[in-house]
Amino acid sequence: MSKRIDVGDLNIYYGDFLAVEGVSMEIEARSVTAFIGPSGCGKSTFLRALNRMHEVIPGARVQGKVMLDGEDLYAYGVDPVNVRRQIGMVFQRPNPFPTMSVRDNVLAGLKLNSKRMSRSEADEVAERSLRGANLWNEVKDRLDKPGAGLSGGQQQRLCIARAIAVQPEVLLMDEPCSALDPISTLAIEDLIGELKQNYTIVIVTHNMQQAARVSDRTAFFNIAGTGKPGKLIEMDDTTKIFTKPGVKATEDYVSGRFG
Amino acid sequence: MTTTTKAPPEADQRPSGRRGSVRPGDRNFSIAARAAGILILIVLAGVTVFLVSEALPTFQADPSEIEGGEGFFSYVWPLVFGTLVAALIALIVATPLALGIALFISHYAPRRMSQGLGYVVDLLAAIPSVVYGLWGIQWLAPNVQGAWAWLAENLGFIPLFTGPASATGRTMMTAGLVLAVMVLPIITAVSREVFLQTPKLHEEAALALGATRWEMIRMSVIPFGKPGVIGGVMLGLGRALGETMAVAMVLSTGGFTWSLVSSGNNTIAAEIALDFPESSGLKTNTLIAAGLVLFVITLGVNMLARWIVSRRKEFSGAN
Amino acid sequence: MSAATSTPRATSTLTSNQLHRFAPAGLLVAAAAVSAGLAAVIGFSIPLFVFLGIVIFAAALTAVSAAVEGRRKATDRLVTTLVVTAFALALIPLIAVVWSVIGNGLSAFGVDFLTTSMRNVTGLQDQQTMQDGAPLIGGAYHALVGTLIITALATAISVPIGLMTSIYLVEYGRGRLARAITFFVDVMTGIPSIVAGLFAAALFAVLFGVGTRNGFAGAVALSVLMIPVVVRSSEEMLRIVPNELREAAYALGVPKWRMIVRVVIPTAISGIASGVTLAIARVVGETAPLIVTAGFTSSINTNPFSDWMMSLPSYVYSLAMRPLSGSEPQPSLDRAWAAAFTLVIIVMLLNLIARLIAKAFAPKTGR
Numbered sequence: 036m037s038k039r040i041d042v043g044d045l046n047i048y049y050g051d052f053l054a055v056e057g058v059s060m061e062i063e064a065r066s067v068t069a070f071i072g073p074s075g076c077g078k079s080t081f082l083r084a085l086n087r088m089h090e091v092i093p094g095a096r097v098q099g100k101v102m103l104d105g106e107d108l109y110a111y112g113v114d115p116v117n118v119r120r121q122i123g124m125v126f127q128r129p130n131p132f133p134t135m136s137v138r139d140n141v142l143a144g145l146k147l148n149s150k151r152m153s154r155s156e157a158d159e160v161a162e163r164s165l166r167g168a169n170l171w172n173e174v175k176d177r178l179d180k181p182g183a184g185l186s187g188g189q190q191q192r193l194c195i196a197r198a199i200a201v202q203p204e205v206l207l208m209d210e211p212c213s214a215l216d217p218i219s220t221l222a223i224e225d226l227i228g229e230l231k232q233n234y235t236i237v238i239v240t241h242n243m244q245q246a247a248r249v250s251d252r253t254a255f256f257n258i259a260g261t262g263k264p265g266k267l268i269e270m271d272d273t274t275k276i277f278t279k280p281g282v283k284a285t286e287d288y289v290s291g292r293f294g
Numbered sequence: 295m296t297t298t299t300k301a302p303p304e305a306d307q308r309p310s311g312r313r314g315s316v317r318p319g320d321r322n323f324s325i326a327a328r329a330a331g332i333l334i335l336i337v338l339a340g341v342t343v344f345l346v347s348e349a350l351p352t353f354q355a356d357p358s359e360i361e362g363g364e365g366f367f368s369y370v371w372p373l374v375f376g377t378l379v380a381a382l383i384a385l386i387v388a389t390p391l392a393l394g395i396a397l398f399i400s401h402y403a404p405r406r407m408s409q410g411l412g413y414v415v416d417l418l419a420a421i422p423s424v425v426y427g428l429w430g431i432q433w434l435a436p437n438v439q440g441a442w443a444w445l446a447e448n449l450g451f452i453p454l455f456t457g458p459a460s461a462t463g464r465t466m467m468t469a470g471l472v473l474a475v476m477v478l479p480i481i482t483a484v485s486r487e488v489f490l491q492t493p494k495l496h497e498e499a500a501l502a503l504g505a506t507r508w509e510m511i512r513m514s515v516i517p518f519g520k521p522g523v524i525g526g527v528m529l530g531l532g533r534a535l536g537e538t539m540a541v542a543m544v545l546s547t548g549g550f551t552w553s554l555v556s557s558g559n560n561t562i563a564a565e566i567a568l569d570f571p572e573s574s575g576l577k578t579n580t581l582i583a584a585g586l587v588l589f590v591i592t593l594g595v596n597m598l599a600r601w602i603v604s605r606r607k608e609f610s611g612a613n
Numbered sequence: 614m615s616a617a618t619s620t621p622r623a624t625s626t627l628t629s630n631q632l633h634r635f636a637p638a639g640l641l642v643a644a645a646a647v648s649a650g651l652a653a654v655i656g657f658s659i660p661l662f663v664f665l666g667i668v669i670f671a672a673a674l675t676a677v678s679a680a681v682e683g684r685r686k687a688t689d690r691l692v693t694t695l696v697v698t699a700f701a702l703a704l705i706p707l708i709a710v711v712w713s714v715i716g717n718g719l720s721a722f723g724v725d726f727l728t729t730s731m732r733n734v735t736g737l738q739d740q741q742t743m744q745d746g747a748p749l750i751g752g753a754y755h756a757l758v759g760t761l762i763i764t765a766l767a768t769a770i771s772v773p774i775g776l777m778t779s780i781y782l783v784e785y786g787r788g789r790l791a792r793a794i795t796f797f798v799d800v801m802t803g804i805p806s807i808v809a810g811l812f813a814a815a816l817f818a819v820l821f822g823v824g825t826r827n828g829f830a831g832a833v834a835l836s837v838l839m840i841p842v843v844v845r846s847s848e849e850m851l852r853i854v855p856n857e858l859r860e861a862a863y864a865l866g867v868p869k870w871r872m873i874v875r876v877v878i879p880t881a882i883s884g885i886a887s888g889v890t891l892a893i894a895r896v897v898g899e900t901a902p903l904i905v906t907a908g909f910t911s912s913i914n915t916n917p918f919s920d921w922m923m924s925l926p927s928y929v930y931s932l933a934m935r936p937l938s939g940s941e942p943q944p945s946l947d948r949a950w951a952a953a954f955t956l957v958i959i960v961m962l963l964n965l966i967a968r969l970i971a972k973a974f975a976p977k978t979g980r
Contacts, residue, residue, distance in 0.1 A: 091860065116866050119865065120865075120866030121866075123866075130855070130858055130860070132876060144867070147865065147871055148866070149871075194861070327780045327781035328781055328790070331786070332794075333774055334774065334778055337801075337837065338797050341808070394695065394698070394702075416964075420891075421898070425957055428953050432717070432933075432946065433709055433713045434706075478707075506686060508689040536803075536807065538807045542901075543930065563807045566811065566901075567904050570811070570814070570904070571909075581811075582815060585808050588805055589804065589808045592804070596799075597800075
């Protein structure tokens with residue numbers, strides 16, 4: 036498991052509007068990469084382009100290459116559904132399926148694709164995924180209760196369990212802690228530390244301490260002004276970005292002198 | 295559950311210049327969904343085509359063969375007149391009452407009571423028209439006959455109340471009253487909805503200026519709700535124009551007369567319901583042509599209503 | 614009773630002259646007394662008494678309030694009186710409808726009524742019922758069966774078309790086609806029911822010959838009325854399914870159609886089902902389209918594809934308008950009321966079921 040991603044000169048458009056311009060980067064396997072930057076700088080858009088999720092918005096399209104271990108995600112004939120099976124995603128707000136129990140939520144990725152599983156196999160996947168998301172001990176007695184009945188932090192870990200149940204290569208996280216309280220945030224951050232042993236993780240965050248705590252590499256995105264495209268300013272080892280960044284704008288941003 | 299304001303996801307769009315394979319499941323499903331939508335358009339086109347083609351012989355036939363012997367126009371205009379008059383009576387009676395109920399529910403009744411009342415109003419809107427018709431002929435007509443007789447006696451100099459009043463009470467006025475009872479719940483439901491949507495801020499601003507309850511309603515609720523209420527009234531009008539059974543059962547039909555308290559007159563819908571089952575030949579075509587006229591009238595009213603309602607931002611009213 | 618307490622309190626600026634809180638009630642009693650007196654002079658009748666009473670009360674209250682509290686307060690009180698009066702006035706016909714349906718409907722209603730048809734029942738039997746006290750025979754079984762068959766067929770036609778259309782509008786629809794469908798569904802909502810009936814009648818006349826009437830034609834007519842209702846309500850329900858759920862499913866690598874079938878529809882199913890139930894309740898009482906498409910009969914017909922088929926609304930209509938016995942219409946009217954009662958019960962039950970569905974299948978968030 037776990038693959039690397041290479042992005043080559045990627046432009047992302049919404050209709051005629053160029054949202055992100057000319058991004059190239061390498062994302063190592065089994066590492067945590069953080070995207071930071073001011074609101075509207077295109078970091079979430081870029082993240083969603085990595086598993087073709089941005090396409091669910093009408094008019095969105097890209098130019099450039101996104102290679103998953105050498106395979107172009109945007110090549111002719113590539114099915115975005117297959118891309119997303121390999122590159123999972125966790126969203127800003129926890130979004131468990133309200134009609135499903137905790138157990139069914141975890142198995143949703145498999146069940147929705149009508150994968151045939153024996154009962155014991157399903158139990159095993161559910162337990163392994165929930166353990167992987169550090170949620171097993173909290174919910175093992177209420178696997179058949181609605182998933183929407185859990186607390187916010189638990190719901191978010193349930194969503195992570197759901198994402199890893201399909202055994203993706205890469206896990207994208209779009210501000211996974213912004214709707215959570217500090218204790219739940221800590222639990223998720225710990226979990227990210229554990230998950231990187233098996234997965235390539237990319238996380239978008241507004242919280243610079245969080246980026247410093249969890250990531251190995253950090254990419255700083257910025258935008259010249261409203262209506263201008265977002266750009267990748269600098270990408271380097273996290274410690275370097277936060278101690279001696281190469282670009283002035285990065286330094287201003289991480290030190291809080293932004294704007 | 296939260297309402298998202300973003301547009302729902304669009305079908306996966308390939309980047310320009312690259313086209314991938316579409317999953318058969320996805321393709322079949324989207325084709326089925328699109329086909330259902332297109333089918334609706336076909337049905338509506340069918341309604342128009344069939345009505346027009348079946349109505350055509352009326353206009354090609356010799357005027358003397360049409361019912362009444364003087365062509366389609368002179369056959370249909372008394373019916374149009376009756377349709378409009380019955381609907382007008384209904385609106386004149388129902389609108390003030392509906393506004394009263396709506397205001398009572400939204401701003402006067404205790405909170406718990408108003409919820410129950412809202413439910414009752416919805417239920418009344420669901421009672422089948424044939425039941426209202428039966429009620430109109432059996433209960434209302436005998437009970438209001440006296441009033442019509444009084445009108446004919448004392449106000450008979452007004453053409454609308456020329457006597458002799460019908461002895462059964464089955465008159466245009468009665469039919470209009472039954473229609474009023476039927477459209478009352480519709481207008482009430484729409485008005486209540488818009489009154490309840492008045493921003494609390496506006497109401498409180500008015501109250502904070504020392505306004506009495508009525509002044510608050512006049513200053514904030516009515517200006518805010520006006521377009522919605524007008525839309526609701528128009529919806530009620532559309533319903534009253536197209537309503538068949540109440541008139542067919544209640545009215546003792548006959549030729550054109552100005553008097554609303556004696557028997558006579560008829561509406562398009564009722565004429566079709568009464569005559570179509572036993573009609574044949576050209577008469578059938580004539581009735582269908584009359585139906586087409588009704589369709590056009592209600593279409594105009596409904597479009598006007600929707601236009602008025604849609605001028606207000608997001609409004610979830612009658613339908 | 615003294616109308617006002619106007620004790621001057623010079624010290625406070627917040628108090629002003631106000632009517633005593635029982636003053637309106639007192640005025641009402643007084644107005645009732647005066648109007649009773651007046652009505653007795655003119656010739657007593659309850660409507661006259663009530664009418665005079667309200668007018669006198671409104672005038673008196675406004676006058677007293679204007680004198681004591683000032684003009685603004687008086688206007689407020691007048692409007693309050695008017696609003697409450699309008700409400701009470703509107704209750705009269707509404708209560709009368711319910712009351713006459715129940716009061717008249719129960720006399721012929723019963724197991725026999727629901728399990729027998731009108732076959733071979735003639736005016737002769739009705740005359741015997743009235744003159745010799747023979748039991749009332751003949752019921753609405755055939756009409757009940759017809760209503761169930763026609764409505765079930767209409768539902769079977771409308772729900773798939775309506776639901777798929779709403780899915781198209783919410784999940785796929787973009788551009789001109791979607792706008793056209795939305796617009797014409799709106800147009801369809803406003804089609805008078807008799808026009809829908811004429812359409813079905815004309816369609817079947819063209820396809821199967823003039824004068825073709827059967828249950829299926831009735832079901833087609835009802836579908837024209839039902840489809841827009843189903844589209845509207847389902848569309849509304851699908852639109853409130855949060856986009857986050859769709860994204861969550863996409864992110865798991867689920868194809869779009871499976872996402873719709875397994876995530877979106879189950880999330881919205883309670884609203885959709887309750888909307889469909891309300892749509893059924895709306896068409897089950899439609900009369901006009903059935904009169905011109907399904908015809909009338911006094912016998913049981915369970916085949917919607919041939920011969921005329923009775924329905925409850927048509928049954929009410931035909932017995933009320935053309936009693937079996939011209940000289941003794943009462944038994945026919947009793948049957949019509951009993952059928953109307955049955956119809957109202959069905960509609961109320963459907964409304965109740967719709968509410969229960971909306972409650973029972975709503976996504977649970979409890980722990």
